[in-house]
Structures are given as C-alpha cells and as structure tokens.
Amino acid sequence: MPKSKAILWHRKWKLWFSTTLNAGEINHSFTNSSRRAFIINLFCLVGVLFTVPLGILSLAKGNFLVGTSLLTIAAIYTLNHLYLRLTKNYLFSANVILYPLYTLMLYLVYSGGVNGTGHVWIYCVPPVSLFLHGLKRGLLEVFLFILALIFILFFLDTPFDRLGYHPDLKSRIIYSFVLIAFLSTIYEYISSRFNQSLQELSVQLERAATTDPLTGLLNRRGLEQQLEQRDWAAPALLLMDVDHFKHINDEYGHEYGDAYLQLVAATLEEQLTKYPNLISRWGGEEFLVVLEQTASKMDVAESIRKEIARVHLITQQGEPIKATISIGVTELKVGESVIRALNRADKALYEAKNSGRNKVVMTKSK
Numbered sequence: 001m002p003k004s005k006a007i008l009w010h011r012k013w014k015l016w017f018s019t020t021l022n023a024g025e026i027n028h029s030f031t032n033s034s035r036r037a038f039i040i041n042l043f044c045l046v047g048v049l050f051t052v053p054l055g056i057l058s059l060a061k062g063n064f065l066v067g068t069s070l071l072t073i074a075a076i077y078t079l080n081h082l083y084l085r086l087t088k089n090y091l092f093s094a095n096v097i098l099y100p101l102y103t104l105m106l107y108l109v110y111s112g113g114v115n116g117t118g119h120v121w122i123y124c125v126p127p128v129s130l131f132l133h134g135l136k137r138g139l140l141e142v143f144l145f146i147l148a149l150i151f152i153l154f155f156l157d158t159p160f161d162r163l164g165y166h167p168d169l170k171s172r173i174i175y176s177f178v179l180i181a182f183l184s185t186i187y188e189y190i191s192s193r194f195n196q197s198l199q200e201l202s203v204q205l206e207r208a209a210t211t212d213p214l215t216g217l218l219n220r221r222g223l224e225q226q227l228e229q230r231d232w233a234a235p236a237l238l239l240m241d242v243d244h245f246k247h248i249n250d251e252y253g254h255e256y257g258d259a260y261l262q263l264v265a266a267t268l269e270e271q272l273t274k275y276p277n278l279i280s281r282w283g284g285e286e287f288l289v290v291l292e293q294t295a296s297k298m299d300v301a302e303s304i305r306k307e308i309a310r311v312h313l314i315t316q317q318g319e320p321i322k323a324t325i326s327i328g329v330t331e332l333k334v335g336e337s338v339i340r341a342l343n344r345a346d347k348a349l350y351e352a353k354n355s356g357r358n359k360v361v362m363t364k365s366k
C-alpha cells in the first residue's frame with residue numbers, strides 16, 4: 001500500500017475509534033460523565049470484539065447454545081453503545097453492563113466455569129463497578145457482591161465444591177477479591193479527586209478569562225461570549241465613558257481611580273437589576289451594557305446618567321470624589337454584527353462628549 005494511502009487509513013481508523021469511544025459524551029471536558037461514557041463504550045467495543053468471533057466459532061463447531069448466547073451478548077453491547085450515543089444516558093448504559101456482569105461472575109463461581117477456572121474472572125468486578133457507578137454506589141455494589149460470593153462459596157452446595165480444590169481456596173478468593181476492591185477504591189478515589197480539582201480549576205480559569213478583576217463585571221470576551229449564548233431580540237447597546245476620569249487619577253491617585261470604577265460598576269448593577277442585561281467593563285473607564293429591548297432604553301440610560309452624577313466617593317480627608325458619565329445608545333439589529341452597532345454607539349458617545357458631556361445621545365439604526 002502506498003504511504004499516503006496508509007496514512008489516510010490510519011487517520012480514518014483513529015477518527016472512528018475516537019468517535020466510537022467518546023460517543024454519548026455530555027461535553028468534551030474530562031468530567032466524570034464523559035469518563036464513564038468512554039469506559040462504557042470501551043467495554044462495549046472490547047465485548048463485541050471478543051464475543052463475535054467466539055460466537056461464530058462456536059456456531060461453526062455446532063455449539064448452538066454458546067454461539068447464540070455470545071452473539072446475543074454482542075447484539076446487546078452494540079445496542080447499548082447506540083443507546084448511549086443517542087440518549088447520553090450513561091447511567092442506564094452502565095447498568096446494562098454491570099448487572100449482567102455481576103450475574104455472570106457469580107454464576108461462574110457457582111458452576112466453577114470451564115475446567116474450574118470460572119473464579120479467576122471475578123477480579124474485573126471492583127474496578128468496573130467503581131469506574132461506572134462511582135465511589136459510593138460502586139462500593140456498595142462491591143460489598144453486596146462480596147456477600148453474595150461468601151454465600152455461594154460457604155453456604156451453598158455448589159458444583160464448585162465438587163472440583164476438588166483445597167478448602168483454603170475459598171477464603172483466599174475472598175481475601176484477594178477484597179484486596180483488589182481496596183486497591184480499586186484507592187485508585188477511583190484519587191482519580192475522582194484529581195478530576196474534581198481539574199474541573200474546579202477549569203471553572204476558575206474560565207471565570208478569570210471572562211471577568212474583569214477590578215470590578216467583577218464581564219470583560220470584553222465575557223460579554224461577547226454571553227451575547228452569543230442567548231437569543232437577544234434587537235437589544236439596546238449603551239456605551240458609557242466616565243467624563244474627565246483622568247482628573248480623578250491625577251488629583252486623588254490611582255487607588256481612588258480604581259475605587260471610583262468599582263463605584264460605577266456597582267451603580268450600574270444596582271440600576272439595572274430590574275432589566276435583563278449584560279454589563280461589561282469594555283476598557284479603561286468605558287462600560288458597555290446590553291439591554292434587552294425595553295420601550296424605555298433612553299429612560300434607563302438617563303437614570304444611569306443621573307445616578308452616576310449623584311453617587312460619590314469620600315477620600316480619607318473627607319473630600320467627595322464626583323464625576324459624570326456620557327452615554328451613546330443604539331440598537332443591535334437582528335443579524336447585525338456587534339462591531340457595526342458599536343461603531344454607531346461610539347459615534348453617539350462622541351457626540352455626547354462633544355456637546356458638553358454628562359449626556360445621553362441615541363442614534364437611530366439605519
């Protein structure tokens with residue numbers, strides 16, 4: 001096969017494996033649910049790869065019962081994978097894998113399995129159970145499985161008893177099973193803790209990337225992200241700029257400048273509690289508010305302007321720090337880009353500044 005064709009095949013297989021193993025994933029991050037979906041798919045895939053050839057072989061040898069049983073298991077695993085892919089209901093899919101597995105393992109111990117080797121398979125129960133059902137439920141099920149094992153091995157008259165094993169084997173099976181359960185619990189505990197901190201870190205990073213640290217408002221990226229996430233029916237854009245802000249920095253120092261920006265942010269939040277909105281610090285001393293279409297967007301802008309002119313900071317020496325704000329208002333038309341609408345808002349703001357500041361100017365969208 002030519003090299004380029006081989007690379008193409010390799011890529012196709014890789015994509016197929018990745019799609020199959022990640023089918024039914026709730027999101028792409030490494031959450032517990034996506035981890036479980038991955039394990040269920042892996043289990044189904046490996047199960048089908050094992051049972052189909054063995055089933056066909058058994059049928060070819062005339063062993064009809066074993067052959068059809070194996071092919072039925074392959075069909076159940078395939079359906080389970082398709083069900084997970086369609087519904088993302090990994091809890092149900094986990095049950096489809098686990099409960100038949102428990103039953104099969106207990107039956108293997110009871111019957112002794114092929115040439116008395118049935119009990120060697122039971123050690124897959126703790127890791128699979130803990131992976132798929134998590135620490136709490138997984139541990140409970142492993143505990144119940146151990147009770148069922150003890151009952152079968154010590155209180156039932158079974159074909160296992162007639163295999164001629166040393167009497168100590170029964171207790172050794174239980175001890176070694178408990179050891180594997182213990183190790184699996186430690187592994188699952190560590191990996192779920194690691195997963196949890198990874199998720200917390202990812203939430204913190206996401207917040208840091210979309211929030212302005214000084215005011216706690218959305219930053220430019222956060223606002224753009226939130227604008228995309230919801231259907232806003234022609235919202236109003238209010239672009240605001242604190243008047244002569246440089247003067248506050250120059251006169252009282254940067255710390256008071258920062259505190260004043262925090263005061264503006266708090267005032268905006270307080271003034272806009274009644275309306276669905278997004279408030280962002282757009283840059284330096286500039287704020288952008290996206291306001292869901294209300295008949296009174298000019299009234300809202302006016303009340304913000306008046307409130308900013310009213311509120312003030314007090315310095316340590318008891319001096320009041322006051323400022324005003326200029327606002328450019330426009331409407332974001334359906335299908336229009338934010339940048340285009342912002343250009344209009346910017347022009348309106350410029351007009352407000354040029355006509356004396358402490359003003360609200362609204363442009364009509366063309």
Ligand SMILES: Nc1nc2c(ncn2[C@@H]2O[C@H](COP(=O)(O)OP(=O)(O)OP(=O)(O)O)[C@@H](O)[C@H]2O)c(=O)[nH]1
Binds near residue numbers: 214242244249283
């Ligand atoms: N304290 C503080 N100052 C900031 C921050 N970001 C920007 N600034 C300052 O904001 C000032 C903005 O000044 P200008 O752009 O000249 O505007 P202005 O003084 O508000 O005047 P007009 O907008 O024309 O009314 C600059 O001095 C910046 O250093 C910040 O996070 N904290």
